[in-house]
Amino acid sequence: MEKARPLWANPLQFVFACISYSVGLGNVWRFPYLCQMYGGGSFLVPYVIMLIVEGMPLLYLELAVGQRMRQGSIGAWRTISPYLGGVGLASVVVSFFLSMYYNIINAWAFWYLFHSFQDPLPWSVCPLNGNRTGYDEECEKASSTQYFWYRKTLNIAPAIQDGGGVQWGQALCLVLAWLVVYLCTLRGTESTGKVVYFTALLPYCVLIIYLVRGLTLHGATNGLAYMFTPKLDQLANPKAWINAATQIFFSLGLGFGSLIAFASYNQPSTNCQKHAIIVSLINSATSIFASVVTFSIYGFKATFNYESCLNKVILLLTNSFDLEDGFLTASNLEQVKGYLASAFPGKYSEVLPQMKNCSLESELATAVQGTGLSFIVYTEAIKNMAASQLWSVLYFFMLLMLGIGSMLGNTAAILTPLTDSKVISSHLPKEAISGEEGTWFPNQPSLCFTPPPMCSILFESDLKAMTGRTLNWYWKVMWAGVSPLLIISLFVFYLSDYILTGTLQYQAWDASQLLFPIFNRYTTKLSDC
Amino acid sequence: MLCLLFFLVTAIHAELCHPDAENAFKVRLSIRSALGDKAYAWDTNEEYLFKAMVAFSMRKVPNRETTEISHVLVCNVTQRVSFWFVVTDPSKNHTLPAVEVQSAIRMSRNRINSAFFLNDQTLEFLKIPSTLAPPTDPSVPIWIIIFGVIFCIVIVAVMLLILSGIRQRRRMSKGPTEVDDTEEKCENTITIENGIPCDPLDTKGGRINDAFLTEDERLTPL
Numbered sequence: 001m002e003k004a005r006p007l008w009a010n011p012l013q014f015v016f017a018c019i020s021y022s023v024g025l026g027n028v029w030r031f032p033y034l035c036q037m038y039g040g041g042s043f044l045v046p047y048v049i050m051l052i053v054e055g056m057p058l059l060y061l062e063l064a065v066g067q068r069m070r071q072g073s074i075g076a077w078r079t080i081s082p083y084l085g086g087v088g089l090a091s092v093v094v095s096f097f098l099s100m101y102y103n104i105i106n107a108w109a110f111w112y113l114f115h116s117f118q119d120p121l122p123w124s125v126c127p128l129n130g131n132r133t134g135y136d137e138e139c140e141k142a143s144s145t146q147y148f149w150y151r152k153t154l155n156i157a158p159a160i161q162d163g164g165g166v167q168w169g170q171a172l173c174l175v176l177a178w179l180v181v182y183l184c185t186l187r188g189t190e191s192t193g194k195v196v197y198f199t200a201l202l203p204y205c206v207l208i209i210y211l212v213r214g215l216t217l218h219g220a221t222n223g224l225a226y227m228f229t230p231k232l233d234q235l236a237n238p239k240a241w242i243n244a245a246t247q248i249f250f251s252l253g254l255g256f257g258s259l260i261a262f263a264s265y266n267q268p269s270t271n272c273q274k275h276a277i278i279v280s281l282i283n284s285a286t287s288i289f290a291s292v293v294t295f296s297i298y299g300f301k302a303t304f305n306y307e308s309c310l311n312k313v314i315l316l317l318t319n320s321f322d323l324e325d326g327f328l329t330a331s332n333l334e335q336v337k338g339y340l341a342s343a344f345p346g347k348y349s350e351v352l353p354q355m356k357n358c359s360l361e362s363e364l365a366t367a368v369q370g371t372g373l374s375f376i377v378y379t380e381a382i383k384n385m386a387a388s389q390l391w392s393v394l395y396f397f398m399l400l401m402l403g404i405g406s407m408l409g410n411t412a413a414i415l416t417p418l419t420d421s422k423v424i425s426s427h428l429p430k431e432a433i434s435g436e437e438g439t440w441f442p443n444q445p446s447l448c449f450t451p452p453p454m455c456s457i458l459f460e461s462d463l464k465a466m467t468g469r470t471l472n473w474y475w476k477v478m479w480a481g482v483s484p485l486l487i488i489s490l491f492v493f494y495l496s497d498y499i500l501t502g503t504l505q506y507q508a509w510d511a512s513q514l515l516f517p518i519f520n521r522y523t524t525k526l527s528d529c
Numbered sequence: 530m531l532c533l534l535f536f537l538v539t540a541i542h543a544e545l546c547h548p549d550a551e552n553a554f555k556v557r558l559s560i561r562s563a564l565g566d567k568a569y570a571w572d573t574n575e576e577y578l579f580k581a582m583v584a585f586s587m588r589k590v591p592n593r594e595t596t597e598i599s600h601v602l603v604c605n606v607t608q609r610v611s612f613w614f615v616v617t618d619p620s621k622n623h624t625l626p627a628v629e630v631q632s633a634i635r636m637s638r639n640r641i642n643s644a645f646f647l648n649d650q651t652l653e654f655l656k657i658p659s660t661l662a663p664p665t666d667p668s669v670p671i672w673i674i675i676f677g678v679i680f681c682i683v684i685v686a687v688m689l690l691i692l693s694g695i696r697q698r699r700r701m702s703k704g705p706t707e708v709d710d711t712e713e714k715c716e717n718t719i720t721i722e723n724g725i726p727c728d729p730l731d732t733k734g735g736r737i738n739d740a741f742l743t744e745d746e747r748l749t750p751l
Contacts, residue, residue, distance in 0.1 A: 110676075111672070114671075114673075114675045117675055118672075169672075172676060172680075173676070176679065179684070183686055183690070186691070318609065322611060323609065325558070325559045325560060325561045325562060325610065326568075
């Protein structure tokens with residue numbers, strides 16, 4: 001007797017699975033960065049346009065393909081056309097690579113989560129130097145959060161040729177991360193279907209809590225104002241449009257085979273058009289919501305640093321000129337500086353080189369994305385909040401939920417085609433332990449691009465049979481013309497950019513040098529998916 | 530005569546205690562930054578307390594148990610609040626070596642700070658570095674404990690799921706043969722209720738209820 005294909009217990013599980021896959025780390029740490037870089041509020045214009053033109057049609061297509069073919073990506077593509085089987089295979093390989101490095105981020109989230117149960121937080125203070133009269137040198141030059149990330153967590157080597165030893169703490173966390181993923185996918189849709197309730201909903205709970213906390217922080221409005229003031233000139237910048245398209249593509253996780261895998265476990269009569277629209281709208285709304293939270297935290301951190309800088313200047317002047325304690329404040333600083341410069345020019349010129357120029361704008365302008373945002377900037381903001389352990393635990397737990405949700409999709413993309421082809425039984429332990437701590441991630445846009453099928457005409461009758469309704473003209477136009485054109489042009493752009501760049505570069509952290517050197521920059525696109 | 534003595538004393542005082550004097554230390558207080566509204570004013574009484582605290586610290590040093598408050602000289606008090614101080618020996622002619630004073634202050638630093646409700650940053654002794662508190666290092670790092678707990682929970686959950694899956698599959702493979710046996714048993718037993726045997730339903734056959742279906746009238750005529 002042929003085993004019936006496992007199904008989602010109800011359509012809600014499917015929607016939650018798609019949401020927890022799409023809503024991942026990219027929404028939290030890439031979108032706010034893009035928003036800041038490409039004109040704040042005005043970035044929403046290309047973003048929404050790309051969502052309508054590229055995101056929704058392609059998402060609907062993938063879900064429909066999976067639901068109709070009722071197989072993983074390899075089988076589905078082969079059914080459409082025997083020549084397109086390679087596309088399915090490519091998406092499995094890409095998902096495999098993606099899973100390998102994506103789970104390391106979960107390992108980092110675990111590491112930080114476990115370290116959040118200490119008072120004080122380990123990244124809030126620098127360790128002392130040998131004779132206990134000062135702080136560790138590397139930590140002094142950088143900051144305690146950067147030191148904890150680069151030294152204590154990664155123990156980063158100064159160059160790509162130097163392989164460090166195995167970082168046992170990280171290795172253990174990675175093992176745990178893989179075990180958790182295994183636990184969630186062990187029983188297929190039965191276990192995954194229940195897990196996605198948590199991985200889809202819990203991040204929103206944490207984001208709402210953070211929103212309330214973030215908006216009540218001192219200086220949050222500075223960050224929000226900075227982010228949302230539209231800089232309309234950026235609309236003319238082609239990079240803004242390209243990045244919007246790329247972000248939509250990666251954020252929804254199109255072309256990796258995960259959505260096909262999820263949809264293949266659907267009842268054939270499920271209304272995937274409605275689901276596609278819901279998932280894409282929720283994904284984009286979450287990005288915007290997360291950036292509101294991120295920017296209120298940014299604003300708080302920038303204001304805090306600005307005020308610390310001002311206080312340092314005030315202390316310096318008070319001590320040098322023996323002024324009354326409390327006389328100098330932020331409001332009269334400029335006046336008094338002018339007076340001192342004229343009254344004691346000699347002494348003032350001595351003190352001048354030590355005085356830093358404090359600027360709120362420059363603090364806000366330090367735009368960061370990726371691991372830098374989560375593990376350095378956010379931790380810096382959290383350490384200055386009251387009850388910082390609680391906020392830290394909440395934040396890294398949320399990162400973990402987002403990461404595991406996306407990992408479920410990645411592993412489903414690999415496992416579904418393999419189980420369909422009866423190559424392995426569904427109970428295969430997937431412990432992939434990485435030995436060396438590698439933070440060098442390849443630039444992957446070319447790998448992730450799988451061209452969408454242009455056989456939408458053939459597909460239309462199948463869809464009609466499946467869902468019982470005719471295809472809206474809008475989808476037909478998108479599938480036949482606009483979306484493929486967009487994808488191809490993006491592909492061409494990235495390929496040419498890759499070729500024209502010449503020598504590849506990467507960023508490195510060298511403790512022996514005084515500054516964080518930027519020799520050979522190699523941009524990482526690790527978790528836009 | 531008295532006036533002369535008075536001038537002599539102040540002259541010696543000025544000689545021994547002045548900014549950058551030998552064995553003199555500068556002290557800086559930031560009372561308003563530390564205490565805000567509860568800040569007290571720095572007056573001669575507070576100075577007296579300070580001298581007393583320094584004398585107290587010196588008395589803890591062996592060979593200096595006879596240090597009196599009058600041996601501590603304070604000068605050049607500014608609005609900041611900052612001033613210089615020296616500690617003289619009983620003869621009041623020389624100042625005690627800086628090293629001694631430094632080690633004495635370092636040992637009693639906490640007591641001096643708490644007397645003024647200040648800390649190492651707000652009551653600064655320039656040129657006397659404070660020992661930084663070492664970070665608390667528990668014997669077992671806390672993160673390992675939590676990691677261990679979560680790890681064990683996950684392993685247990687995985688084992689449970691795998692075992693229950695194996696058990697389910699074993700039950701399924703035994704299942705079809707078991708179901709046949711029970712069917713036969715049902716037929717043979719006669720249910721008895723209140724001593725009266727009930728007619729067992731003829732499960733094998735099934736009866737045709739003529740009220741519902743007649744071959745001719747399956748299709749309703751137009």
